Amino acid sequence: MLSLFVADCATKRAAERSLTIGAPEPVVGEVVRLTLSYNREAAMGFGPDSRVVLVALSVVALMALALIYRGTDPADRRRAVGVALVVGGALGNLLDRLRSSAGVVDFIDLGLGHIRFWTFNLADVGITAGAIVLMIVFGRWSRPSRARELGGGLSRSP
DSSP, X not given: OHHHHHHHHHHHHHHHHHOOBTOOEEEETTTEEEEEEEEOSSGGGOSOOOHHHHHHHHHHHHHHHHHHHHTSOTTOXXXXXXXXXXXXXXXXXXXXXXXXXXXXXXXXXEEETTEEXXXXXXXXXXXXXXXXXXXXXXXXXXXXXXXXXXXSOOOSOO
């Protein structure tokens, strides 16, 4: 969690110091570029454009994650890693929202030509990876026997 948070903050500050807003800097041709932008909305530019609402939602999410972590068995490393990744990323993006009304600093720009993915940052990578780990841990993609252990829920795997 701390490593992701520190790396996210450091790369965002480096991007702000060395990049110009909206001016792509090629890293791997046009496929991987660094393009500084600020996102005042939620993930991928969706959701409310309200700093107060997004900060409040982040705090609520962090509280929920703290409860999940408290209920995690010390031997369940996958669950702990999933929570840590989401928390580290959420803290990085929350800090951006608190420090500036400009929004979250994004700078990783992937795509081909005019077909581009949303610009993102390391915090977003951590949140996404952590969410995938937690979906696996909580049985969204588990074996049928794991679903029975969780109380008979349906499993999505064959």
